[in-house]
Amino acid sequence: MLMIPITAFVTLVIILVIANLSSGEKKIEHKIERLYTSDDPQFLRSMGLLLGPPVVSGNRFEMLLNGEHIFPSMLEGIRSASKTITFETFIYWSGGIGEQIARALADKAREGVAVHVLLDWVGSSKMDKRYLNMLRDAGAEVIQYHKPHWTGLGRMNDRTHRKLLVIDGHIGFTGGVGIAPEWTGHAQDEKHWRDTHFRVAGPVVGHMQAVFMDNWVKATGNVLHGPDYFPEVEGVGDGLAHMFSSSPSGGSDDMQLMYLMAITAATRSIHLASAYFVPDKLTINAIVEAAKRGVKVQIITPGKRIDTHTVREASRACWGDLLRAGVEMFEYQPTMFHCKLLVVDEYLVSVGSTNFDNRSFKLNDEANLNIYDHDFAKQQTATFADDIRQSHQVTLDAWLRRPFREKLIEKFASLLDTQL
Numbered sequence: 001m002l003m004i005p006i007t008a009f010v011t012l013v014i015i016l017v018i019a020n021l022s023s024g025e026k027k028i029e030h031k032i033e034r035l036y037t038s039d040d041p042q043f044l045r046s047m048g049l050l051l052g053p054p055v056v057s058g059n060r061f062e063m064l065l066n067g068e069h070i071f072p073s074m075l076e077g078i079r080s081a082s083k084t085i086t087f088e089t090f091i092y093w094s095g096g097i098g099e100q101i102a103r104a105l106a107d108k109a110r111e112g113v114a115v116h117v118l119l120d121w122v123g124s125s126k127m128d129k130r131y132l133n134m135l136r137d138a139g140a141e142v143i144q145y146h147k148p149h150w151t152g153l154g155r156m157n158d159r160t161h162r163k164l165l166v167i168d169g170h171i172g173f174t175g176g177v178g179i180a181p182e183w184t185g186h187a188q189d190e191k192h193w194r195d196t197h198f199r200v201a202g203p204v205v206g207h208m209q210a211v212f213m214d215n216w217v218k219a220t221g222n223v224l225h226g227p228d229y230f231p232e233v234e235g236v237g238d239g240l241a242h243m244f245s246s247s248p249s250g251g252s253d254d255m256q257l258m259y260l261m262a263i264t265a266a267t268r269s270i271h272l273a274s275a276y277f278v279p280d281k282l283t284i285n286a287i288v289e290a291a292k293r294g295v296k297v298q299i300i301t302p303g304k305r306i307d308t309h310t311v312r313e314a315s316r317a318c319w320g321d322l323l324r325a326g327v328e329m330f331e332y333q334p335t336m337f338h339c340k341l342l343v344v345d346e347y348l349v350s351v352g353s354t355n356f357d358n359r360s361f362k363l364n365d366e367a368n369l370n371i372y373d374h375d376f377a378k379q380q381t382a383t384f385a386d387d388i389r390q391s392h393q394v395t396l397d398a399w400l401r402r403p404f405r406e407k408l409i410e411k412f413a414s415l416l417d418t419q420l
Contacts (some may be wrong), residue, residue, distance in 0.1 A: 026363065028260070030254050031285060037336055038062055038265045038345040044240070044372060045188045051258050052244035053210070057236020058419075062393040063375055065383065067184040070177050071097055077167045077199070078104045079364075083228040085115045086212045088164045089099030090123035091178025091354070092131075098179050099239045102131035106138035115140035116191075116224065118216055120160045120272040121147040123178070159250050163353045164199075164212050169231045172200040172208040174352050174369050176340045178273065183338075190305050193336040194387070196273075198351050200369065201236045206242035214245060240372040246354075247365040254359040255354045255368065257313040259283065262344045266290050268345060270297045271384045276308070276355040277301045277315045283356075291325040300339070303331035311357070313406075318401070324397040330391035344383065346377040 036042040042156040048054040064070040078085060078101070085108060092098060117135060119127070131346040135142050145160045165173040175197030177183050185192035200208065209229055217223055246254035263286045265268060270290060277299065279287070291297045299322075306312050319329055342350040352368030354360045371377075 005270070006097060008021055008291075009050060017169075019179040021120075028256060028282065029274065029287075031282060032257075032260045032264045034264045036053070036265060037267045038262070038266070038347055039266040040265075043261075043265050047258070047261060048242055050253060050261070051242070053207050053242050055240050055242045055370075056203045056207070057240050058206045058237060059200060059239040059241045060237030061239055061371055061373070062199040063379060063383070064175070064197045066150065066186045066195060067097070067177070067192070068186045070175075070195070071100070072182065073199055074086075074165060074173055074197075075100060075104050077171050077173065078108060078232070080104060080171075081108050081113050083113060083166045083168050083390045084166075085113060085168075086164070086166045086213060086216070086224070086229070086231045088118040088160060088162050088212050089179060090120045090159065090161045090163065091118050092124040092161060093126040093178070093180035094128040094131075095181035095184075097181060097347055098131060100349040101179055101372065105140055106134050106284050109135065109138040109140040113230065114224075116216065117142045118160065118212070119143070120145045122159055123161075126180075132257065133278075141220075142265060143216075145215060145219055148417070150197065158169050159364050160215055161355075161360065162211065162215065162245070162367040164208055166205060166209045166212060166368060169209055170201065170205060170233060171228075172205040174198055174200070174208065174367065176338050182336070187335050190335045190408055193338045194332065194334070194382070195338040196341065198369065200237065201243070201406055203233045204229055204241040204243055204369070205376050206233060208367075208369070211243055214247070215365060239376065243366060243367065245365070246361075248251065248363060253361065255366050257285065258350065258368065258370070259342065260286050261355070262342060262350065263287055263290050263350055266295045266344045268295060269344070269381075270326065271341075271381055272297075272299045272356065273337070273341040273387065274301055274356040275336075275338045275340060276311045276357045276359075278357040279309060279318065280358060280361075284318060287323050287327060288325040291322075291327050297322075298330065299327060299386070300312050300330045300336040300384070300391055300410045302338060303392060304332050305333070305335050307336055310380055316394075316406075319394070320396075323394070323399055329394045329399075330388055331394060332387060332391045334390055335388070339387070341384070343377050343380050346381055347374055348372055349380050
């Protein structure tokens with residue numbers, strides 16, 4: 001008599017596992033045909049029309065290098081708010097910076113500013129519950145995204161990895177930073193990570209706000225709109241940009257499509273900084289083809305100081321074809337390298353939450369800001385060169401001569417690449 005309930009239970013578990021391990025959408029299976037270069041007007045047109053909102057002008061961008069510059073700028077932005085603050089993040093842990101940001105948000109809520117905070121339930125699991133109480137007691141609206149509930153068990157593997165802070169609909173922040181002690185300081189030791197975030201002003205901030213609203217509506221059913229959230233924003237610079245997003249429920253392949261289109265259009269150079277670099281075969285082939293047509297490709301990933309060693313091992317397992325094609329692979333040495341940046345032909349700069357792996361491409365909710373600006377791109381490649389100086393280059397010969405045990409571990413780790 002017990003066999004039927006046990007069988008039903010096992011069947012339910014299998015169904016839930018399958019539901020959580022797949023995006024449910026048809027994935028990109030064919031290479032992107034090279035029809036234009038990055039300096040062709042068609043490149044900008046295709047990127048804007050295929051990836052979501054059209055490219056808009058009138059924007060200004062500021063790079064914030066490491067926590068010592070990132071967090072003061074974010075706190076200044078929060079304290080300057082007069083009407084609305086919308087904030088979405090994956091990692092929010094305990095520690096001094098977490099308390100500072102929670103207090104700053106709570107202070108603004110008490111002043112009457114509408115404060116909306118969307119935290120991923122998994123990413124905020126280490127968060128001191130005092131911060132949640134502090135925010136809610138002050139009148140801020142705080143939601144934990146995809147908190148476990150029997151009605152949503154098939155969505156447990158769908159996490160919001162987006163990192164967005166929007167002030168009054170006029171100023172936006174995005175990049176790689178999480179709210180935790182690891183991101184404070186200036187990457188001065190292995191306990192303080194290397195990362196970059198960006199402060200944005202101009203019409204593209206409206207795109208950033210719309211991406212926040214995408215998950216806010218999913219999580220709450222409430223649509224925040226009107227001039228307090230989407231004010232008319234005049235141009236403050238001459239930068240071209242657009243913000244777009246991806247999620248399993250609405251275009252899970254958009255991020256990979258963007259990377260494939262950018263890599264395929266590259267003519268001179270590709271600079272990729274990736275905290276978690278585990279590309280699939282299609283993406284590897286696109287990078288290899290770029291290198292074979294003469295594009296200089298440089299990729300920086302974390303070295304041995306990484307928070308998830310399985311990712312590093314799975315990453316190194318797939319470097320063979322890249323190294324044989326002449327791609328230059330570097331491992332950052334001083335500390336965990338958490339940057340997420342793509343620069344193509346010193347023109348396109350793509351920044352945001354997206355890692356170069358299947359979890360970001362297929363499973364997570366992600367958001368990237370694409371900037372089309374030669375001067376800003378050159379600034380990013382200069383910073384990239386600084387990071388290379390603190391990195392170790394892995395040659396094809398060294399990769400081939402790595403110990404057998406290391407190769408075996410990498411082989412097993414690569415079997416998990418759909419979840420990394």
